Amino acid sequence: MEVDIVCVGFGPATAGFLTAISQAPGLPPLQIVCYERADDIGFGVSGVVTRARGIRASLPGLDLDQIPMATRVTSEKVVYLRPPSRARNAIDLPYIPPFLRKHDGIVMSIGQFLQYAGGQIMGAGVAQIWPGMPVSEAIVEDGRVCGVRLAGMDVRAPLTIVGDGPVGAVGRQLADSEPKEWAVGMKMVVDLPESATLPAGTVLHTFGYPEPGIFGFLYVHPGNVASVGIFVPSWMQAPTQTAYEYLQHFMLHPYLWRHLQGGRLRSWGAKSLNEAGRTATPLLVGDGFARIGEGSGSTNVLTGSGVDEAWTTGVQLAEGVIELLREGKPLTRENLETAYLARRRASWLETEAQAAAHARDGFHHGLLPGLLGMALAGFSNGRVALRGKPKPLSDTPPPPREWPPIPYDGRLLVSHQDALLMGGKVQAPGGFEDHVRFLDPAVCRRCGYQRCIQMCSGQAIAAGDGAVPSFDREKCVHCGACLWNCRHGVLAFQAGAGGLHSSEN
């Protein structure tokens, strides 16, 4: 089949691209198709607080009342969480650095926002967004990307837009470099107890607990609903707990538990975040393709922001493509560099990405150097930063550490598997092969510390026969953490259908 533009993945970046295309007057009729791996649009992505500068520029009349779980930020706080046993176990910081502030922003569910944006795009007749259809690979002929390969069908197009996120199969196929810094983001959406007093729009950023290197958040949506989550970064070389266990200990911290106790799990999800940002930007354009979104290194680790940046890359590409189409120019690497890359490099996106480039390097030396490095980079707009290089992931398990038991309540504090079923509603449609495979059993047998098991967000990877891990597709949330936690590079992570099945994340 031949179309004009084929998009891989429907996340914030592709939504931005298609929204901008839909708003362009006088374009010739285009056939645009978008293939999304998940069962529906908006599944498998995360909640967010965002300044939404790019989103609001694209959608100036954006009515948050039309988007469930969306509201304006009403208050914002950074909290240093100390061990619960301390007499003073939390300290509200008196000041939020300007580069971190989201006071003029929006709290929302990206799942709900993408459902809204997808409806607008398809309603405008601009594009067909096909869910439940993973893209196997890009079709490359003579160095030019000519479209994509689906299960049983090739879709050829003059322009392929790669927006399949940080662990997407097509994005990795066309990359010339790999990010070295990652994190697993894991969160729950919680129906707060009736006694909760946190107003909608409340935003808490935390650090210090359950490990010094784990950042956390709590955002309050309308309707007494909150998103609560953590980020487990790759520079924590040897986590003593799984991300899910860390999340439970985080929620049980007295500073948060006073608001959460009596609440009910509504949704749960996890994803990998490319935290390398500008320092590991892969090939962004080539003949016949352009890359947008998180996989293009747009996430800003200094401002703690990625969704709006991803959206903006999509809009910038759309502006470039519109320009080329109007001028009748071919979609070559040179033209895309001029029309898209130059536009991106001249925007606030690039300015802020440069400032953030080495903002987190200090964390490779410890928490305090990390915080100091962020402050230096933030206040100097990146002119000063503590430098550091990512250390290799640990190959030995950490020493055991005593953690208090989780008082399961069957509502919010539930087993990991119950979180998959009750929160993530994880699905695995039949007819697809395993998308995670272990390529070299001999290497797996020699692996001293099978981090792929420890860091699997869904417990889909488990100890298998003969010390080679086993994979259960029905538990996989497609977060991709196994991919970057295999320090030997013998784990294949391909595009697959299914995974998280909740639009409230």
Next chain:
Amino acid sequence: MPFSIVVCGTLVPDPLQTLEPIAGPGQPSLKNEMMLPAVLDPWAAHALYEAANLAAQHPGSKVWLVSLGPKAKLQQVMMTVAQKAPFELVALDGPASGFTDSFETAEALAAAISAIPGLDREQVLLFGGWESASRGAGSTLQVIGERLGITEQFLGVDRLTVQPDGSLQILERVEGGRHQVSVVSGPPAVLGWATGELGEPRNNPQVGMANMRLVMPALQKAKPSPLPAAGLCYQSVSLPKQVRETRIVRNMPADEIAREIVAWIAEE
């Protein structure tokens, strides 16, 4: 023998999402219903897969999917459904809530089926779910059949076999896990499907693109069908009760598990 297979089915909120009934101005609704992801009603989906399978076995047959639902939501659901099986969509723009009246729904659907150009009424097999995931009355399909003058009606169908003489052997579910076997000389007939015997087909992008050539025009000319619901009064609404209890017990004998399940069902 070619068949004209008309499948009635529309969207329901994805049952895996958080569904919360709320009181609306005229009738109840679900909280954020328009923003909840939707799926093709699973009962109707089984009927569609059976229809596509039957049509594939009988060259010259054709499948229509007649759907009444909010146009924007129908469009989104069709992006998934259209990848499953070949059909031509007949769309009606109206409510697909679980709180619409089955009689009015049936009236609108019967009128839409009557208006399908070139439909051979004598060869019609009217398929649908024997009930719906959002309205459990199970009466809609029967009323449509009556409105179309189709008197051969079968509900809870698990299997349809076209016999060499062109007659149709139909297995309907009856009590005790058994089937009632009926034979009807041929179309027209109404078949309200239970689960059938076919699994959900894997998404096929080629089928999707072929369907889409007719889906988009059908959505554009979808007839408004507001279903006024005059005279309906709802005393109360609730979701089906869900109970989930998890225990991890190793090496529990199957008989003991069965005894526990039976005791649990008896409690209900």
